[in-house]
Amino acid sequence: MIKSESQKNMQNTFNQNNFPKSFEPSDIENKWYKEWSEKGYFKTQEQPDTQKRESYSIQFPPPNVTGTLHMGHAFNQTIMDCLIRYNRMLGKDIVFIPGTDHAGIATQIVVERQLENKNLSRELIGKEKFIKEVWEWKKKSGNVITDQIKRLGISANWEREYFTMDEGMSIGVIETFITLYNQGLIYRGKRLVNWDPKLLTAVSDLEVEMEEIDGYMWYIQYPIVEDLGDIKNITIATTRPETIFADNALCVHPLDKRYNHLVGKYVYVPLTNRKIPIISDDFVDMEFGTGCVKITSAHDFNDYQCALRNNLPTISIFTKEAHLNSNVPEKYQGLERYEARKIVVEDLKNINLLLKIENHKTTQPKGDRSGVVLEPMLTDQWFLATTKIAPNNSINPGKSISEVALEVVENNQIKFYPEHWKNTYKQWLINIQDWCISRQLWWGHQIPAWYSDTGEIFVAHNEEEAYKNAKLSGYEGFLRRDDDVLDTWFSSALIPFTTMGWPENTSDLQKYLPSSVIITGFDIIFFWIARMVMLTKHITGKIPFRNIYIHGLIRDSEGKKMSKSKGNTLDPIDLIDGITLENLIKKRTFGLINPKQANTIEKNTKKEFPNGIKGFGTDALRFTMASYATLGRDINFDIKRCEGYRNFCNKIWNATRFVLLNIEDIDINLSIDTVENQNLSFADKWIISSLQNVIIDVNNAYDEYRFDNIANLIYKFIWDEFCDWYLEIAKVQMQNTFTKDEQNATKITLLNVLGNILKLLHPIMPYITEELWQKVSVYFRDDSQENLSSIVMQSYPKADKSKIDVNIEKEFLELKSQIDAVRALRGAMNLSPAEKVPLLAKGNIEKLKRNSPYIIHFAKLSTIEIVEKLPLIESPVQIIGDTYLMLNIKVDLNKELLRLEKEHAKILNEITKSNIKLNNKEFKQNAPKEIVAKEINRLEIFQLNINNINEQIEKLRKMII
Known part of the structure; x- marks a missing residue:
């Protein structure tokens, strides 16, 4: 045309x-993102029914609304957007759903700190005003991370953007809770949970960080109640002497002959007059300590299970703030747990019941948000049963939610990339415990449950429905709503289908569920991935996504984990726009109280970035x-x-x-x-x-x-x-x-x-x-x-x-080799690029004529003369296949022989490497045919070269003699 x-x-x-001579990213990025958005290129492109296209969808792992863009986000967002833009260009029906998470604990902490700056607290202003403060904060500052994500060029359907506390999302959360409750999978019970005495809430097992510390083992004697002659006491070893007031038994292994005669006897709990039994249970390690342990069922997970097996009572001795409560002797009431430890140890010494103290490495659980040591606490919480089979579940009959989640990965309905994460996922599901889904917070999805004065529970969509249900059951009194909220991960686990309009049977639900792939770090496989699979499959009957791409951590250049305390974090926006050294130091040391730490970070920053960070632009960062x-x-x-x-x-x-x-x-x-x-x-x-x-x-x-x-x-x-x-x-x-x-x-x-x-x-x-x-x-x-x-x-x-055209590619490879050969000759002769010299060439005349203009251009030659036979002159020669290339200048024969011998060794090495590759069955089976063909071509050329070089070496040796 x-x-x-x-x-x-x-x-x-x-x-x-x-046309500007250089690329300036700042001049074009804002312009084009605005243009793309205004033209609606990121929106789902409506097509007539006759042009139905394959759908391709991805959903954001929702970043916390409290957050700012970090390197992990930049990596994650880049990979997602690459896939979206690629599949959009393939003509697929694209949905790329962005969103942010309300991040219950994290957001509440941020707003509470802001109140502290005004000499206020959430307790002082009350729940209603506090929630209003959170929404105001979210309105003003909560969308910062979304704006930063846009800076990365993310081509999401922003008109579909969600926030996990939006009305539509809340409807889905409540409907899911009610469905699971009615199926008997959500229940309320008194269980031992990880309790955060600073945040005053239960936290998930997955939010616990185990820290190894240098601690102590205290050996404490418990007086035996009965008169057993010479045996007056039995000794236990413990890392927590302050919990003796919660003891409800001593326990030994049934096969431990040292203690068989004591099972069924009683001892006094030191510092009290309370008697507890000596029992046996095979969970006791006979080799640890004295082989006899104290059972503190209200404050230890293993002890709690032992107590259940042996019908032991439980005694809780801590307040929610981890202070000793009224279940301990009056002297110790109100003491903070570690303060109580010191006094208890001293008092045991004074009555000669502390036998000895040993150094002992131990681990203690810390909350990943608060950083304080968690306390196992017996509290009333809401749980989701993960291994129970719902009797009235028509979608996955006869299977628990964890069984279904295992099955879809086992049969490859869902695939992991890389595949080895599949085993990690499976192991966690095989050993899964019921999920504590309630949190003692004010910010979050409030649990849709109401209580009567008599303790009955009415789970409903709203208060009106709760009163209606209560009346139907014969109760007409006041109903109190549960104060707790749901774990943030509960609402996040529903994202695959609630973002598609569920519980309505929308066209989006039919077209875009399952989504094509989920992109995330390995650290939330259990928090989020497994829970999405469990709940999406259970509620909708569909898998949430077909593929799971798991990426690693972004570390610094030395392989160290990036952290604010180390001062080695990088802000993606700084890499895009650039930042001065002064501002980079301010950012890295902001909020540090320790002057020594701040000085170290400042010194390291000056060393690493003496001129600050030059802005590289979004494209360079994405390609990186x-x-x-x-x-x-x-x-x-x-x-x-x-x-x-x-x-x-x-x-x-x-x-x-x-x-x-x-x-x-x-x-x-x-x-x-x-x-x-x-x-x-x-x-x-x-x-x-x-x-x-x-x-x-x-x-x-x-x-x-x-x-x-x-x-x-x-x-x-x-x-x-x-x-x-x-x-x-x-x-x-x-x-x-x-x-x-x-x-x-x-x-x-x-x-x-x-x-x-x-x-x-x-x-x-x-x-x-x-x-x-x-x-x-x-x-x-x-x-x-x-x-x-x-x-x-x-x-x-x-x-x-x-x-x-494999033959054309082979011929061009020969041309490249010829040009490289002449360049090597020039280098060996130390010829300057400006010095143009003539070349003599012997070989296939037709190909040499064709190649000559290119060789002259690339190799900086004056002319090429094609000859039938090279003259016997002292000039350097390179041999490529059946082609001989000679610079038409005189040369030292000994140096030329040395050069050829080096070239001979180099080509032999290449032949060895090529043979290893071609003899590798995996390479020949898995590599594209074109790549294998190229390698075969290379080997043929190398073998031809080595034969001709051998011939040339022999000639030179004769000439030198």
């Missing part, structure tokens, strides 16, 4: 515009993240990578500038298919063939979630093949020694390959590719395609296998 006059004018106008995305590995983040990929952006920018400045006179349809084959040079065919291989390999890498391979494949093709080789070849082919048709074919090839490069690169680098596409696409669009002007809406490149 001949281009219209209007298009020609557009081309000419464009080419006369000033993709290049690091190797399955199953933690990431040691080195800022130098960002710098390297910022240079990569400049490379692409300058390549585009070169192409556009050299194609002004193109006036025909630019499809490669329309160019007559004889007008395409073998170099044109080579870059076209190479492009098809890259497209195939990149598509395969997307299927396998190998973003590192995607980044590396595209980088290598652009930098090495297109820029370093083909652009230089194009300079040769656009000279007058080539015909107009050949020159035009080269220009068309340049433009088509560049257009495909931009589309290949777009999912990872959206901004620079859009900016350049606007300059390039004028050559591709006609006047009717204005609505498809954005690269966002372009089709992803599809490989044309008919254009893959």
Whole structure:
């Protein structure tokens, strides 16, 4: 198709515009994100029913509304958006659902601290006003992280954005709770839980951090009640002497002969007159301590289970703040637990019941939010039964929610990438305990349960329904609503279906559940992934997602975990925009009280970033993240990578500038298919063939979630093949020694390959590719395609296998080798780049004639003379296959012999490596056929080279003699 006059004018106008010499990301990022949003490119594209497309959906792992963007978010968001942009370009029906989590404990802590700054507290202002304060805070500051995520170029359906406390989400949470309660899977009971005495709430087992400390083992004697002659006491070993007031038994192993005669006897609890029995249970370790332990069922998880097995009573001795309560002697009442420990130990010494104290390494549980030591506490909580089978469940009859969650992974309905996380997931589900889903907080989804004065529970959608249900049961008095809220992870676990409009049977629920993939770190496999699988499958009968991509932690360049206390954190926005050294130090030391720590962080920051951090732009950061995305590995983040990929952006920018400045006179349809084959040079065919291989390999890498391979494949093709080789070849082919048709074919090839490069690169680098596409696409669009002007809406490149030419690629590899060989000769002779020298060449005359213009250009030669026989002169020679290349200058024969022997050893090494690869069954079975063919070609050339070098070495040796 001949281009219209209007298009020609557009081309000419464009080419006369000033094209900046370097890429400045800040100039284009805000412009294009605003443009994409206003044009609605991220919205779900409605299509007629006759054009039904495959759906592709991803849901955010919702970041806490309290948070700001960190490196883990930047990595996660980059990977998700790469997949979304790629699949959008494949023409799929895209839904990318963003959202934030209300983060119960974290948000409540933030708002409480703000109140403290005003000399207020939540207790002082009351629950209603406190909740209002939280919503006000969320309105003003809670969307910061969303705005920062947009800075990463995330192409989400922002019109679908959710917050886990929104009305629609709340409806789904309440409906799920009621459904599970009516099935008997949610129940209320008094159980031992991890209690946070600072936050005054139960916390999940998964929110407990075990810390190893240097502690003590106290050996305490318990007086025996009966007169047993010489045996007056029995000794136990404990790490918690302050809990003796909660003891309800001493326990020994049934097979421990040392204590068999004491089982059934009684002892006095020291410092009290209370008697407790000696029992036996096989959970006791006979080798630990004295082999006799005290059972403190209200404050130890193992003891609690022992007490249940042996029908022992429980005595709770701690208040919610972890102070001793009225169940202990008056002297100790009100004491903080560690203060009580000191006094108890001293009092035991005074009455000669403390036998000894030993140093002992132990572990203590800490809350991951508060940092305080948790206390096992017997409280009334709500639980979700994970191994119980619901009698009236029609969706998954005869199976518990944990069984179903195991089954869908076992049968590969859901797949893990990398696969080894599947075993971790399975082990946790096999050993799962009932989930404590209630929290003693004010901020969160309040549990939809009401209590009568007589203790009856009425679970309902609202208060009106609760009173109605109570009346039907015969109760007409006052109802009190449960004060507790649900664990944040409960509402998060429902995201796969509540974001789709459940409990309504919406079209979204039918089309986009299950979602295509979930992207997350390994640290929330249990918190979130497993719970989503359990509840989504149980409630809807569907799996929540088909694939799970698990990535590692982002660490600093030395492999250390990033933390504020270490001062080694990096803010993705600083990497995008840049930050001065002074402001970076302020940010890293902000809030530190310890001056020594602040000084160390300041010193390390000055050493690492003496000039602050230069802004690299979003594209460079995204490409860095993709290049690091190797399955199953933690990431040691080195800022130098960002710098390297910022240079990569400049490379692409300058390549585009070169192409556009050299194609002004193109006036025909630019499809490669329309160019007559004889007008395409073998170099044109080579870059076209190479492009098809890259497209195939990149598509395969997307299927396998190998973003590192995607980044590396595209980088290598652009930098090495297109820029370093083909652009230089194009300079040769656009000279007058080539015909107009050949020159035009080269220009068309340049433009088509560049257009495909931009589309290949777009999912990872959206901004620079859009900016350049606007300059390039004028050559591709006609006047009717204005609505498809954005690269966002372009089709992803599809490989044309008919254009893959293994022989052409082999011939071009020979050309590369010839050019490299001549460059090596120049290097060996220490010739300056400005010094052009003649070359003598012997080999296939037709190929040498074809290759000569390129060799002259790349190797800085004056001329090439093709000869039938090389003269016997003292000049350096390189041998590539059946081609001999000789610089037409004199040389020291001994030095030339040494050079050839080194080359001989180098090629032998390459032959060994190639043979190892080709003899590897996995390589031959799993590698693309094109890659295997390339390796075979390389080996053939190496083997030919080694034979010819041997011949040349022999000649030189004879000449030297």
